[in-house]
Amino acid sequence: MTGHQGIFKELADRFGDDVLAERLRLQVDYAATMSGKGRGKLHFENLGKLTTACRIGLALTGLTKRCERESLNFQIERIETTLPTLPVEFDGLRILQLSDIHIDGFVDGGTKLQESLRHLEFDLCVLTGDYRFLTYGPYEKCGEKMTALLKKIHCEMGTYAILGNHDFIEEIPYFEAAGVPVLLNESVHFSRGKHALYLAGVDDPHFYGLDDIKQALTNVPRESCIILLAHSPEIYKEASGHAVDFYLCGHTHGGQICLPGGTPIITHGACPRSMCRGPWSYREMQGYTARGTGCSGVQARLNCPPEITIHTLRNA
Numbered sequence: 001m002t003g004h005q006g007i008f009k010e011l012a013d014r015f016g017d018d019v020l021a022e023r024l025r026l027q028v029d030y031a032a033t034m035s036g037k038g039r040g041k042l043h044f045e046n047l048g049k050l051t052t053a054c055r056i057g058l059a060l061t062g063l064t065k066r067c068e069r070e071s072l073n074f075q076i077e078r079i080e081t082t083l084p085t086l087p088v089e090f091d092g093l094r095i096l097q098l099s100d101i102h103i104d105g106f107v108d109g110g111t112k113l114q115e116s117l118r119h120l121e122f123d124l125c126v127l128t129g130d131y132r133f134l135t136y137g138p139y140e141k142c143g144e145k146m147t148a149l150l151k152k153i154h155c156e157m158g159t160y161a162i163l164g165n166h167d168f169i170e171e172i173p174y175f176e177a178a179g180v181p182v183l184l185n186e187s188v189h190f191s192r193g194k195h196a197l198y199l200a201g202v203d204d205p206h207f208y209g210l211d212d213i214k215q216a217l218t219n220v221p222r223e224s225c226i227i228l229l230a231h232s233p234e235i236y237k238e239a240s241g242h243a244v245d246f247y248l249c250g251h252t253h254g255g256q257i258c259l260p261g262g263t264p265i266i267t268h269g270a271c272p273r274s275m276c277r278g279p280w281s282y283r284e285m286q287g288y289t290a291r292g293t294g295c296s297g298v299q300a301r302l303n304c305p306p307e308i309t310i311h312t313l314r315n316a
Contacts, residue, residue, distance in 0.1 A: 129164025
C-alpha cells in the first residue's frame with residue numbers, strides 16, 4: 001500500500017477512523033470557513049482581505065522593511081520553571097521549544113533560524129504546532145523545508161511534535177520520516193533510574209477541536225510528572241483537571257503586530273489575555289505560551305520579536 005492510502009490507514013490505526021475522517025472533513029472546509037470545531041470562535045487566518053489590509057497599512061506607514069527585519073530578530077528566551085513533582089533525576093533538564101515556525105513564509109528561507117539554533121545546548125526538543133504559512137493549499141513545500149530544519153536539530157532525548165491549526169494531518173509522514181514522532185493524543189516517557197517523566201501531546205484545540213487529553217494520558221500512571229504539548233493555551237482548565245504539571249503551547253504569536261511595549265492588538269485565543277504570552281500558572285499547573293518563531297498572515301513583526309525558548313526544569 002503506497003501514497004495517501006497508506007498514510008491514511010496508518011493514521012486511522014492510531015487516531016481512529018471517525019476522528020481521522022472528521023479532521024479530513026475540517027481540512028477540506030478550512031479555507032472557506034470562519035468557524036471550526038475548536039475553542040476559537042473566529043479564524044482571522046482565513047481572511048485574505050485582513051492580511052492584505054495589514055500589508056497595505058505597513059507599507060503606508062513605512063514599516064514594511066522594519067517589520068521584515070524584526071521577523072528574523074530571533075530572541076533566545078531562557079526560562080527556569082520549578083515543578084514539585086519533577087523527579088530529582090531530571091533536575092536541570094533543558095527543553096528547546098519552537099512554536100509557530102510557519103517555515104515556508106520566511107523571507108530568507110529559514111537560513112537565519114538554522115544559524116540561531118546551531119550553538120544552542122538542550123536535552124529535548126518540542127515543536128508546538130503550525131509549520132506552514134497558510135491554512136490551506138499545498139503542504140509539500142512546508143514538509144520539505146521542515147525536513148531540512150529537523151536534520152539540524154540534535155539532542156540526547158530526541159524531538160517531538162504536535163499539530164497546529166495551520167497543519168494538515170498529511171504533514172506527519174515528513175516528520176516521522178525524519179525521526180520526529182508526532183503525538184496525536186498520545187504520550188511517551190523518559191526513564192532515569194527508577195523514575196520517569198511523561199510527555200503528552202494533543203491535536204489542535206483551536207480550530208480542529210480534536211484534542212483529547214484523557215486519551216493522551218491513557219498510559220500515564222497517576223502521580224507522574226506530566227508535560228503537555230498543546231498548540232494553543234485554550235484547554236488550560238482541562239489540562240489542570242488531568243493533573244498536568246507543565247503546559248507548553250504557542251499559537252498567539254504574542255500578538256505578532258504589537259503596540260509599543262509589546263501590548264498585543266489581537267491575541268487570537270479563547271483564554272485569559274495573561275496566558276497569551278510568556279509564563280503563566282493556573283491552580284497547581286505551570287504554563288508557557290511562546291511568542292512563536294515565525295509569522296502568519298504577513299511576514300512581519302512589530303514590537304514582538306520571534307522567540308526560541310530554552311526551558312530549564314527544576315524540582316522543588
